Amino acid sequence: MAHCHTLIAALRQQGCRMTPQREMIVEALAHSGRHMTAEEVLGVVRQKTRAVNIATVYRTLDLLVEHGLATRTDLGEGRVVYATVRHGPHIHLVCRRCGQVQEADAALLASLTAALQEQYHFWCDAGHLALYGLCEECEQTEHRIRNTEYVKREGGHHAAE
Amino acid sequence: MAHCHTLIAALRQQGCRMTPQREMIVEALAHSGRHMTAEEVLGVVRQKTRAVNIATVYRTLDLLVEHGLATRTDLGEGRVVYATVRHGPHIHLVCRRCGQVQEADAALLASLTAALQEQYHFWCDAGHLALYGLCEECEQTEHRIRNTEYVKREGGHHAAE
């Protein structure tokens, strides 16, 4: 995956100085091919060297975003993830139970964004979209839990938390 | 708007003790008819009395959510808003420029959620959905800004931030 070289070159061209730290951070994110939190990026980089600080990770990730080379997605609940821009815009499907993030084709949003624009004059930013819900596995688990709790409530008079 | 009395009664029925603080907090949120942050709720309540603490606001709002009487929506960027449940589920259209929150009919999501379920086995939670983008006014403003910056770039050699 030579993708990181492209990003590094792009940063250089835009007048940014390249340092070992920046290279490692960019490489970690680009190489992973997924969405990562700042802490996760730090974790990967730390496997190589200790010479990187969390503040630098934040600064570098923000740098990438400012230069249009990465996206920053706020998944809510204080979770913020970064990803390099490779493929086109996509939807983030965030499981609110296990936290797993799946990606879906942004084309699914076409009719929705059109409708929002027409009916509400709202320009929806499909590229940064995070949808909450349950992944298949967790949906089944929650379903099971709901049934169990229902039985408990019917059994006792009032189940505590 | 007697809506708050309904909520207060519902809390009581579910075994919660009613205190002046809780009443004021519920009233502030129900009366506003919109989405509010905890700080905003505190601000409204403080117009009546000083005898309410932010911790109590958080606890009461969470109480409402736990009892299904209010929703908690994470708009990202650390913004969390609460609203009482009156009408059915709706989409939050959050303007990423001015922060304004508009509500849209959740029915618009029907085909999207169906597609996600079929193609990705993902159960999208439409009730808690926040969509980012630009409201009409800000869209026009941004458009104007983009044009201006384009001219600047063409004029000078490289516009700074």
Place this chain on the structure above:
DNA sequence: TTCCTTGCAAAGGCTTTGCACACCG
């Protein structure tokens, strides 16, 4: 009376910032 609620203050988690030193170009 019982024990749920409150206020206060402190702790927590994540992110940003100020500063002096390091180092890229």
Place this chain on the structure above:
DNA sequence: CGGTGTGCAAAGCCTTTGCAAGGAA
């Protein structure tokens, strides 16, 4: 060499929590 980038530590912001005192039922 000049100016940017870094590490460190401290500050910030929003939210939660522990605890003793207050008050609903």
